Amino acid sequence: MLREVLQSEPEIGVANGRAKVTPVIQVENLHRIYDLGEVQVHALRSVTMTVYSGEFVAIMGASGSGKTTLMNVLGCLDRATRGRYVLDGQDVSKLSKNELARIRNSKIGFVFQGFNLLPRTSALENVELPLIYSGVSHSERTKRAREALRSVGLEGRGEHHPAQLSGGQQQRVAIARALVTNPSLVVADEPTGNLDSRTSVEIMEILQRLNAERNITILLVTHEPDIARYAKRVVTFRDGKIRRDGMVEDRLDASRVLFDLPAIDEEEAEAG
């Protein structure tokens, strides 16, 4: 099935030209200090960066480098101690908890390492979840959730519960959930961390396609250099500071990589 997708969409890279150059993320002198009583941990030190609409940015770094903290702040789950953060033209650095929840609902989609789907709840209802909190009517929710599931290649799986789906399928449900509100920014935190290598490439293929076709801005947090090579730009963190920020030179095209990988059923046939 994926082969069909890839044959019908051969020129993924071409869509990049359509990217508009409006900034989605503008961060200036961002600091995040955790006050642990006796010690203060400086997780982010004066981070300044801009991400434009349609960019696919991988954020890399060892654990403790500050990349998770940055992701939490950029994802509006956390607030910076100091500095300015403008998301999609709106200054969100001083918003209250509830206002941040509304921003997350309307502008941000999350994809997590552990999928974080609601158990014993159908894929369709999982995808609908963000729309419940934005007050979308029931029929509209179902319609948009089905669309989102189709865009990740899971049409007809809406009634399945997470336990009935493979890891890759679960992550695709999570991507559909992130997309269903048409967010300005998708934040993916180690989305392939729990997946085998082939499924990882499948997920990266979906992210690349969504980035290219729908011009969705993606922030990918990872510590795997192989995965970062599917992004267009890599920002590397160490000790709470940006160490390197540059475009990916030898960018991988997930659909090509998939094409070269043996299909799963062939592997199984060989094993049998």
Place this chain on the structure above:
Amino acid sequence: MDYNAIFRVALKALARNKLRTVLTMLGIIIGVGAMICTVAIGEGASNQVQQQIASLGDDLVWIVAGSVNMHGVHMGAQATKTLTVEDAQAMMQIPFIKAVSPGVGTSGQAVYQGQNWASPVMGIGPSYFDIRKWPVAQGIPFSQQDVDTAANVCILGRTVIQNLFVEGQNPIGKTIRINNMPFRVLGVLQRKGLTPWGQDQDNIIMAPYTTVQKKLAGISWINNIMCSAISTKAIPAAEQQIEALLRQRHRLRPDEDDDFMIRSPIDIANAQAQSGRILTLLLASIASVSLLVGGIGIMNIMLVSVTERTREIGVRMAVGATEDDVQMQFLSEAVVLSLLGGAAGVVIGVFGSMVVSRMLHWPTLVPPEAIAIAVAFSAGVGVFFGYYPARKAARLDPIEALRYE
């Protein structure tokens, strides 16, 4: 977030762990069920008392010759000989009294042809039948003239008729002998049935009080006076005036006790109903302790549920649920839990009170407002005990919650 969706999410969450849900509701079910049951039994009892009041006559005031203290020895009720026909006649002057009948009690052996029967004999005035709301069903009551002439006439209760006369025989106009004196039967009383304490009220012979005084009992005084107040509300005022009048007529000094007793059945019945109501209230409040325990059970399970679903809360917050959304979700879960318990409790309470009235033959009555109160109360329990766990859920930090294992 619309309420319909909230309700459905709550139901679904509760349906996920049915056994736990039912066990959690059990406290509320038992509490509401017990409350409905006790209220139904209490209301049934007080309803029965009300009916008894209606059958006694709601304007009845009853004066009984009282105990007297003779040189420090208390005699029992009706031991005095001071209550007289003149007292009764004087009471007619009291504006709050509309009818008076002197009463003399004795007993007699009635004989008719081969049959004989022992029965209480009451000497009364002609207005007695109105005062007691106990009409003569067949024949006619005796008249004032019969009283004035101490005529040998009588009215018989149904039980006396059954024992003296053959089935189908018309007793009206027949002459029976009471203590060897001939009495003409004027009428038959309407059937009254048993008193609540099982005494047969139809086993009675009634005759003019003058006749009973002079010919059967041989006394000059009377035992009691029955009167009708002009209304139920006038009873307390009438009682005061009767007391003043009788004290004056009996020449009692202020330091002397009354030598008579004034009773009004409605007072007694009201007192009975009141104490019944207090008992019901007491039992219902004991039952409500179970509601409290049930509420604590709900709180406990909700706290466990919040901990178990920390990750779910984190996900909901990440996709845009505000604190209010999360709080509302858990609060509505607690309320749905307690409301379902309350509804089940109402069903069990109504069913239980039906079983009680069937098995124990106690009258029960479930007032609709008791059901409304029970349902409202259980919803209140849900809100009260669900608030803290819901607050705890809403206050979670999304980052911590998402990381929770």
